Amino acid sequence: MTKLMEPLQPNLKQHPVFFDMDGAIDDMIGLLTLMALDNCKLTGIALTNANCFSECAVTQIQRIIGLFGQRDLQVAISNAEPVNQFPEKWRAKSRLLSKLALGPDDESQLGSISKMEAAQFTAEKILEQDENTTVVLTGPAANLINAIRLYPTVLHKIDRIVWMAGAFLANGNVIAPDHDGSAEWNIFWDPASARDLLRTGVKIVLFPLDVCCQVSVDNYLLYHLRENSHFRLSQLVCDMLEIAQNNHPEYCMWDVLPCLFVGYPDIVRLSNTSIDIEMRGTSMGNMFKTSKGAPVHFASFVDDDKFYNCFIELMKKF
Numbered sequence: 622m623t624k625l626m627e628p629l630q631p632n633l634k635q636h637p638v639f640f641d642m643d644g645a646i647d648d649m650i651g652l653l654t655l656m657a658l659d660n661c662k663l664t665g666i667a668l669t670n671a672n673c674f675s676e677c678a679v680t681q682i683q684r685i686i687g688l689f690g691q692r693d694l695q696v697a698i699s700n701a702e703p704v705n706q707f708p709e710k711w712r713a714k715s716r717l718l719s720k721l722a723l724g725p726d727d728e729s730q731l732g733s734i735s736k737m738e739a740a741q742f743t744a745e746k747i748l749e750q751d752e753n754t755t756v757v758l759t760g761p762a763a764n765l766i767n768a769i770r771l772y773p774t775v776l777h778k779i780d781r782i783v784w785m786a787g788a789f790l791a792n793g794n795v796i797a798p799d800h801d802g803s804a805e806w807n808i809f810w811d812p813a814s815a816r817d818l819l820r821t822g823v824k825i826v827l828f829p830l831d832v833c834c835q836v837s838v839d840n841y842l843l844y845h846l847r848e849n850s851h852f853r854l855s856q857l858v859c860d861m862l863e864i865a866q867n868n869h870p871e872y873c874m875w876d877v878l879p880c881l882f883v884g885y886p887d888i889v890r891l892s893n894t895s896i897d898i899e900m901r902g903t904s905m906g907n908m909f910k911t912s913k914g915a916p917v918h919f920a921s922f923v924d925d926d927k928f929y930n931c932f933i934e935l936m937k938k939f
Contacts, residue, residue, distance in 0.1 A: 634660055644671070654877055696733075707806055760810075769818075788908060801907075843862065891921065
């Protein structure tokens with residue numbers, strides 16, 4: 622193995638970040654990433670019952686919060702319903718993390734579940750911050766657009782949305798009857814909510830499959846996580862990725878990349894384009910470039926050496 626280069630220096634000024642996720646294994650590693658970043662003041666977590674079973678995923682989130690000793694941090698569960706649900710086989714993979722000791726067993730040390738529905742919770746957490754909030758979105762857009770519909774002033778309090786969604790590739794990751802496979806699931810789950818979010822005019826930094834698939838779970842990453850297994854986070858992430866890889870040999874750090882970007886923006890190169898979403902037919906949910914669409918920034922290139930290096934170093938926090 623080659624020697625790790627010196628890590629990039631993160632932006633250390635703390636900014637409010639809200640995490641809107643859907644409970645898959647890479648979402649959980651994304652949560653670990655955000656909580657480990659020194660420049661990230663995580664204000665709340667919303668969970669959509671999409672690529673997970675929420676009753677299991679919410680317990681895992683509570684334990685990760687407890688691991689960081691931030692038991693005042695809350696998670697809220699969305700009641701958003703899918704237009705197209707993730708495959709049950711995919712959703713079931715989130716249950717595999719129940720085998721791991723993600724955090725303390727003492728319930729008094731865990732994060733709590735908000736009594737508010739997630740859209741209300743999301744809006745309140747964004748509105749109560751003095752600064753504008755970065756929303757990291759690694760699931761469908763439904764919860765966030767519901768929050769904006771409830772309180773349109775939320776839009777003025779969002780600095781940007783960093784969103785793992787879509788694909789400019791010929792092939793997305795949707796496998797469904799009568800579909801051509803061009804869409805990505807976070808959009809396909811509820812295409813109308815995705816399009817509505819784009820049309821709000823809020824600043825969006827998109828992380829499509831094209832770039833997220835460039836940071837795979839490879840031997841280099843696993844080797845260094847094992848070498849650092851005396852650090853709790855390194856050991857935990859290694860265990861999580863080994864479980865994921867056993868069930869998906871080509872597993873990637875899809876949702877982790879936008880989370881790490883919040884602390885290390887230099888790991889990617891951003892480009893600009895305008896996009897729209899196909900709403901019907903065999904390409905439903907497909908994201909495509911068009912001059913008539915909504916303007917977005919998107920990650921067009923990732924420096925994978927910098928990505929792995931920064932992530933490996935971050936997982937040595939404790």
